[in-house]
Amino acid sequence: MQRTTVDGVTVLWAPGPDPLSATLTFGCGARDESFRTIGVTHLIEHLVMSTLPRLHHEHNASVDLEATRFTASGRPEQITAFLAAVCAALSELPLDRIQHEAGILTAEASSVTSPAAAFLLNQRFGARGPGLAPYTGPGYDRLSADAVQAHAAAYFTRVNAVLQLTGPPPQDLRLPLPEGRPPQRTTPAARTGASWDEAPIEGAAIALTMPLGSPAAALGLALLEHRLTELARHRRGLSYAVQVESSLRDEHTLDTLLSLDSRPGQEAGIAGLLWQEALRLGRELPSDDELKEEIEGFRESYGHPRAVEAELDLAATSHLFALPSRDAAARLAALRAVVPEEVRACFAQALVTAQLAVAPDVEPRLVAPDGRPLPRGACWEHGGLPAGEVFRPPLLARARYGAARRSRLVLTGDGVAELDGDGRLHRIRFDEIVGVERDGGDRTLFGASGCLMELSPQKYSGCDKVIRAVDAAVPAGLAYEASALAPRDPEKP
Known part of the structure; x- marks a missing residue:
């Protein structure tokens, strides 16, 4: 090159x-x-x-x-x-x-x-x-x-x-771009610890944090993809494809996002299979033959006639983000040097903070790496209402709907909290709001944690006071009018 x-x-x-x-x-x-x-x-x-x-x-x-x-x-x-x-x-x-x-x-x-990768990244980073x-x-x-x-x-x-x-630069090539240096990327994780949550997906997905450039991680992920394909598709006929994506967190860390689709009605089984196979790689040594087979797959891909474009893209990424760079021969040599224990240790570490996404209405009963039940992780929590001024849904809504009778909105000293009809407590501080959508007299708050809260006088009596407090506390640059290109709710004026 x-x-x-x-x-x-x-x-x-x-x-x-x-x-x-x-x-x-x-x-x-x-x-x-x-x-x-x-x-x-x-x-x-x-x-x-x-x-x-x-x-x-x-x-x-x-x-x-x-x-x-x-x-x-x-x-x-x-x-x-x-x-x-x-x-x-x-x-x-x-x-x-x-x-x-x-x-x-x-x-x-x-x-x-x-959609699966997007949900997991939002769970991880807010x-x-x-x-x-x-x-x-x-x-x-x-x-x-x-x-x-x-x-x-x-x-x-x-x-x-x-x-x-894919050839020498043309003699008259020019690239007259402006000067300037981009800001440094810094996005700390909003949530840590192994957990699961419902996502708007069909199937299941898992997020695994891996060392960037680790040959043991690369082999382990390839092996996990192969095992899942064999089990879910070829043996049980539950799924068609396994998809692997990644997101660069920093110069040392990669967030890998692996998802499976699912035959209708088999979403719970797919979620359990995905989690158990990931756990197995963190507990049991892969065989030497399994690793040799995955290494052969990498060797074939590196030697493909059109691999030059992939190699150029890797080199460009390394240059742009100041990452270590190794050519295909060096990467293949590093893969061949991996021993089974390195793969097991890599997955054991990744599973400590792994996040599982499951389809709606699936509540998996799985075990975390430490042997305890895998907890649910979300922006909401269980608990009592914080101190502040309390607002309730209109009387007619409370008379008709049990969820309305259980709901509360609280204006606190530093933000807004909501207890929804399912007993889940949501909190958004004013200083963590990243966006406020204005739609007539209604507001939708977006919190840095990934939490969303809808404020409307139709939903909560006296909510105008909360809306005024939000408008006064949040910087004007974060507020915007609802898009004119988005579909309108016919029930709104």
């Missing part, structure tokens, strides 16, 4: 199959947004692509949790023109197209991860960083031109970019 620079941008290239392929990668993804600016990275990508003329060669762009990529393949002169147009658009975004692209993005309704994955946020039409420009200036810069090429 060769390395050079063009206009201050790092360029990585290695010979690959024709035609020439290029990927301009920026170290900026959905995790670099705030709750108030959810979707801004995707909007910038759309604004850039909207400036391109009609092209007759393959080209695309994408945004995930970690990065934004502009890709193209074709003749060298086509690649040069494509990259020049992308850089020009990033230097002068067509901000007048924001509302137009907002409509397109709303129709596209894409997501940066699977409504910050990778934990923003499941939210739609205020809506693309609620992103201001100033917010779009500020985000582009912070992240879409030459120091935060890497160009990957």
